Amino acid sequence: MTELPTYELYAIKYAHHDRRAPENFIGGDPHETGPMPLDYFVWAIVGKDRVFVLDTGFDADAGKKRGRQHIRDPRDGLNAIGIDPLAVEDVVISHMHYDHIGNHEPFPKARYHLQDSEMAYATGRHMLHDALRHSYEEADVLQMVRRLYAKRLVFHNGMDSLAPGIELHHIGGHTMGLQCVRVWTRKGWMVLAADAAHLYANIERALPFPVVYNIADMLAGHQTLLRLADGDISRVIPGHDPVVMERFPAARVGLDGIVVRLD
Numbered sequence: 001m002t003e004l005p006t007y008e009l010y011a012i013k014y015a016h017h018d019r020r021a022p023e024n025f026i027g028g029d030p031h032e033t034g035p036m037p038l039d040y041f042v043w044a045i046v047g048k049d050r051v052f053v054l055d056t057g058f059d060a061d062a063g064k065k066r067g068r069q070h071i072r073d074p075r076d077g078l079n080a081i082g083i084d085p086l087a088v089e090d091v092v093i094s095h096m097h098y099d100h101i102g103n104h105e106p107f108p109k110a111r112y113h114l115q116d117s118e119m120a121y122a123t124g125r126h127m128l129h130d131a132l133r134h135s136y137e138e139a140d141v142l143q144m145v146r147r148l149y150a151k152r153l154v155f156h157n158g159m160d161s162l163a164p165g166i167e168l169h170h171i172g173g174h175t176m177g178l179q180c181v182r183v184w185t186r187k188g189w190m191v192l193a194a195d196a197a198h199l200y201a202n203i204e205r206a207l208p209f210p211v212v213y214n215i216a217d218m219l220a221g222h223q224t225l226l227r228l229a230d231g232d233i234s235r236v237i238p239g240h241d242p243v244v245m246e247r248f249p250a251a252r253v254g255l256d257g258i259v260v261r262l263d
């Protein structure tokens, strides 16, 4: 087998939401009602001569509308680790919820990688249900359709390889077309779960997050994440867990609480 190149992995925190535990689980302990906040991230996958960005976050206006605390433009976090957003050529979209595809045109040179089933979901019959469209923004979805007509989308169907050492895996569950990214690093295979797991606790307690398209797929997805990380939960990076900022070291001096190095 040829040796795979390793990539560096970074999580950039750009927003925060103070909420309580019952908002994060279906079927949680009814006595557990204390604070359990969410953080919001974009992620960078940095190879020798190629950079991939996972998701684009949301902007200050979207944060205000949704009652989320917007902390910084995700591009500032990328700049802080030496990534020029204007030069990024590949952006992976985990799914099309507002907190993953906002900040319109932050990467003018990029093509966008997403699953067939996510575009079908966000532009199809299920969006007639308020409960399912709640986390989608019409303007964001239209922006993605514009990219389609500009031929800037790359569609994937199920598992696909983006480059040696970078794999996309369709997970579903949270949305119809949610995908995670598996990356070969110096620690071995790591998995950027995005919203295939909002929190480590969703995996550890085997409890689904309440924003869900298919609960069975979400629960199976937790197991898939673990399998893709060779059974090591410390190599799974959940999409919204503040613990990530504590568990991993700052990417550079002065970036505490802003960018952490995951690998």
Ligand SMILES: [Zn+2]
Pocket (backbone or CB within 6 Å): 097, 099, 100, 195, 239, 240
């Ligand atoms: Zn999310």
